[in-house]
Amino acid sequence: MGSRAFKPEDWLDKQVAANYFAKPTLEVARTLLGKLILFRPELEKPFSAFRIVETEAYFGEDPASHSYRGITPRTEVMFGEPGRAYVYFIYGMYEMLNFVTEPEGKAGAVLIRACEPVFGVQSRLNGPGKLTRALGITRKHNRERLTGPYFYVIDDGFRVGRVLESPRVGISKGQESFWRFMIEGHPDVSPAKENKLARRMKNQVKIK
DNA sequence: GTCCGGATCTTT
DNA sequence: AAGATCCGGACA
Numbered sequence: 001m002g003s004r005a006f007k008p009e010d011w012l013d014k015q016v017a018a019n020y021f022a023k024p025t026l027e028v029a030r031t032l033l034g035k036l037i038l039f040r041p042e043l044e045k046p047f048s049a050f051r052i053v054e055t056e057a058y059f060g061e062d063p064a065s066h067s068y069r070g071i072t073p074r075t076e077v078m079f080g081e082p083g084r085a086y087v088y089f090i091y092g093m094y095e096m097l098n099f100v101t102e103p104e105g106k107a108g109a110v111l112i113r114a115c116e117p118v119f120g121v122q123s124r125l126n127g128p129g130k131l132t133r134a135l136g137i138t139r140k141h142n143r144e145r146l147t148g149p150y151f152y153v154i155d156d157g158f159r160v161g162r163v164l165e166s167p168r169v170g171i172s173k174g175q176e177s178f179w180r181f182m183i184e185g186h187p188d189v190s191p192a193k194e195n196k197l198a199r200r201m202k203n204q205v206k207i208k
Numbered sequence: 209g210t211c212c213g214g215a216t217c218t219t220t
Numbered sequence: 221a222a223g224a225t226c227c228g229g230a231c232a
Contacts, residue, residue: 056224064224066219074219092216094225111224129225168224190225 006049006119008038008152016153021082021146025101025108029057030181032099032110034160036118038152041136048120048135051158052112054182054189056168059101059108064168064179067107077143078107085151087132087142094129095138099146099153113180116188127190 008015016035021028032055038047058065066075066088077086078100086098086109102108115125125131132138144150162184182189
């Protein structure tokens with residue numbers, strides 16, 4: 001492939017379909033691994049490109065999910081059209097990037113926890129807060145579509161090999177089985193201690 | 209290695 | 221009052 005900047009036009013045929021996100025959150029969280037995100041913080045700025053290596057699934061009435069109390073001003077987007085960004089602010093300093101999943105009316109989102117820099121990114125993206133800070137993703141990108149003009153999600157055929165699935169720990173009863181997905185052994189997965197737990201549990205799954 | 213606190217805003 | 225975080229410092 002050429003050497004120039006990443007342009008969405010070069011990848012139009014490999015964009016994921018808009019209805020890709022209208023699926024069960026666990027499935028989207030799993031299959032997002034290895035996909036590329038193209039992003040620009042402003043329309044007049046260039047795109048950077050980065051590959052998803054770690055995700056987390058939140059949906060329905062699980063107490064771990066923002067959606068479990070029903071629709072509020074903040075969480076409304078989780079119940080809305082799939083294929084949009086849900087960006088929220090936490091701990092007074094971090095923006096979190098999520099992709100809205102499930103058919104409209106059903107709440108779900110995938111937290112993008114870590115990515116591998118591919119083009120135009122200097123720093124590491126090995127944590128959800130570091131990722132948004134490095135890329136300039138903020139709440140002003142809330143509700144933006146993942147099919148442009150700020151975000152594009154691309155399947156370039158990359159094969160991820162082994163995937164580690166882990167249940168989140170420390171969440172109250174009623175949680176569904178698996179939550180976090182990461183490419184095994186990838187240097188850019190986040191260093192959270194839950195990941196170490198996950199490794200011990202050996203919930204390893206092969207992804208096509 | 210593990211544990212703890214501080215940064216400091218949004219939501220309920 | 222707690223939180224879908226991160227970093228640096230203390231201690232072992």
